[in-house]
Amino acid sequence: MDCPICNYSVSPIILRPLRYTICGACYEGARSLIALINKLHNGNNDKGTSKANHGIGNALKWVKEMTEVEEELNEKVRFLGGFVSAFKDHIHTDINVKPGDFGPSIPAHRALLASRSSIFKNMLEPDSYITTDHPPGGTITLAELNYEELQCLLEFLYNGDLSKEKVEKHVYSLSIAADKYEIPYLQRFCESQMLRGLNLSNVLNVLEISDTCSSLNLREEALNFIVRNMGDIIFLPSFEEFALKNPHLTVQITRASFLENKNTRNVI
Template sequence: MKEAEEELNEKLNFLSGFVTAFRHQMHPDILIKPGNDGPSLPAHRALLAARSDIFKNMLDSDGCKAPPSDTITFPELNHEELESLLEFLYGGDLPKEKADKHVYSLSMAADKYEIPFLQKFCEHRMLGSLSSSNVLDVLEIADTCSNPSLKETALNFIVKNMEDVVFSDRFDAFALKNPHLTVQITRASFMEIRNRRTAI
C-alpha cells in the first residue's frame, strides 16, 4: 500500500512539471487573451489541445494555423478567471481561494470548452459549499450548463430551505431573470408538500 502511494506521489511530482512550465512561461507558443482587455497569458498549444477537443479544433482550424505569436481570445473570462482556467488545465487543481472565487465562471468555461474534469471539479466545489446564500447561483449555473444532477440537488436544497431562499435579497432579481427556474422551484415545492400529505 505504501509503495503504491509513493508511486502515485512520484507520478504527481512528475506531472507538476506542466505547472512549472505555465508559471515560468517556458517556451510558450500561443497567447491567450481575456475578454476584459487585460494582459494576455502565454500558453502551449499542445497542452490546450490535449485538455479539450474544442481547443484542439480551434487550434487545428486554418484560422489558427499561424505563427506562435497568435492570440486566442476568451471573451467570457476576465484576466483572473482566465489565469485560473489555465492554471487548472496545467495542474488539474486550484488553490481553494481561487476555486471558490471563480467556480461559476470556470464551470461555464468547462461546459463551453468541454473539459469534463474541470466540470466535475466545479460541481464538487459547488456541492461542498451549497448554502441558502449561493444555491440560486448554483441552480442557474446547473441549468445553463445542462447539469441535471447538480440542478436536482440545488432544487431539493431550495425546497428544504424555501423560506431562507425565497425571502432572501437575491430572490427577486433571480425570479425576474430566470422565470422558468422560478416555475420549477414552485413545482418542486408543491410536489414536496403533496408528498408530505400523502405520507401522513
Template sequence: MDCSICSSLPVILRPPRNTICVSCYDGAKCVINLINKLQNDRKPTNNNVSPVSPIGSSCKTLTNASKWIIDLKNREDELEDKINFLAQFTAAFRHQIHTDIQLNPGSPASPSISAHRALLATRSEIFKNILDSDGCKAAPTNSTITLPELSHEELESLMEFLYSGDLGEEKVKKHVYSLALAGDKYEIPYLQKFCERYMLKWLNCESALDVLEVAEVCSCRALKESALDFIVRNMEEIVFSSGFEAFALKNPHLSVQITRASLMDARKNRPNSSS
C-alpha cells in the same frame, strides 16, 4: 466486559478468554467490509499499472488488514511522486518556458496569457478544434485564442487548473461559476466535476440560486436537482432574499420550476405531516 482486544488489563493478569466487546467487533466487521469493498471496486479499473497485488479473492479475517493499509500507503506515495513528476509542466507554464500561444481574456485592456498549444489541445476538445483549424492558416508562434467570457483573473485560474488539475480553495470560491461554465463551453469534464463538487459542498441559501442557474446552463442534472431540492427546503429564506427578484427576471423558466417543485413538495408532505 473483558475484551481481549481493548481491555486495559495487562495480558498476564487477564484470564485467557476469547470475548470481544461490541465496539471491537463492529470495528473489525467494518474493516473487513471496507477491504472487500475496496477490492471489488478496484477490479474493473485494473487496466492501469498498479503494482499492488490483490490479497486473495475475498477477505474474511483481519489477517491482511495491515498489509492492505501498507499497500494503500505505498500507492499514495507512488501517486504523490507521479503528481510531482507531472507538475513539472505547471512549472513550464509558470516560468513561461517554450510557450507558443497567447490567450486573451474578454477585456481587451487586460494582458494576454502565454500557454502551450499541446496542453490546451489535450485538455479540451474545443481548444483542439480551434488549434487544428487555425494551424494551417497562422504561424503557431503568433496565434492567439480569445476567451471573451472570462476576465483576466478567471482566465488565469482556468489555466492554473488545466496545467495542475487543481486550484486553491480561495480561487475556486471566487471563480467557481465562471469556471464551471468554461468547463461546459470548452468541454473539460474534469473541471466540471471539480466545480460541481465545490458547488454542492458550499450549497447554501446565498448560493443556491446561482448554482441552479449554472447547473441549468451546463445541463448538469444531478446538481440541478440538488439545488432545486435545497431551494424548496429553504423556500422562505430564498424567495424573500434580495437576489430572488433579479434571478426570477433573468430566469423565468427556472422560477416556474421552483414554484412547481415547491407545490409538489407541499402536496407530498401534507398527508404525511400529521406528526
C-alpha cells in the same frame, strides 16, 4: 463457529476474555471497516474476494498497500508537474491566450490546450485563429473570461487543481468555461466544489449555473436544497431578482416544492 465481526467460520480463539472486551462502538467500527475493505477489493477484482481478504487481520495490510499506491501517485504527480513549471516560467510557450477584458495575454502551450479540450484543438488548427505580432503561434481570445478567470483556467489545465480561495472566487465562471470548451474533468471538479459548499447564500446561483451548463445532478441537488429551505429562501433579497431573471427555474422550484408538500401530506 462464525466470527461475530467478519461472519466467516473460524476456529475459536479466546485471548484473555476476562481482561479484554470490545465495546459496541469498536464492534460496529470493525464491521464497517471490513465491509469497506471488501467492497473496495471486490470493485478492483472481478473474480470476487476470497476468505483470506476478510477480517481485521488484513486491514493493516490493506492500509499499507493503499499508502504505497498513494505514494506512487504523488510521485507521478510530481513528475508530471514539470509542465506546470514550464507554464509559470513561460518555457517554450507557443501560443498566447487573451482574456475578454483587454487584460494582457498569457503565454501557454498549444499541445497542452489541444490535449485538454477538443474545442481548443479545433481552435488551434491551422487557419482557425488569427495570428498577431505575438511569436510564433499567434493568439486566441476567450472573450467570456477576464484576466483572473483566464489565469485560473490555465492553471487548472496545467495542474489539475486550484487553491480554495481561487475556487470560491471563480467557480461559476470556470464551470461555464468547462461546459463551453468541453473540459469534463474541470466540470466535475466545479460541480463537486459547488455541492460541497451549497448554502442559502449561493444555492440560487448554483441552480442558475446548473441550467446554463445542463448539469442534471447539480440542478437536482440545488432544487432539493431549495425545497428543504423554502421558507428562508423566498424571503432572500436575491430571490425576487432571480425569479425575474429565471422564470422557468422559478416554475421548477414551485413544482418541486408542491410535490414535496404533497408527499409529506400523504405520509402523514
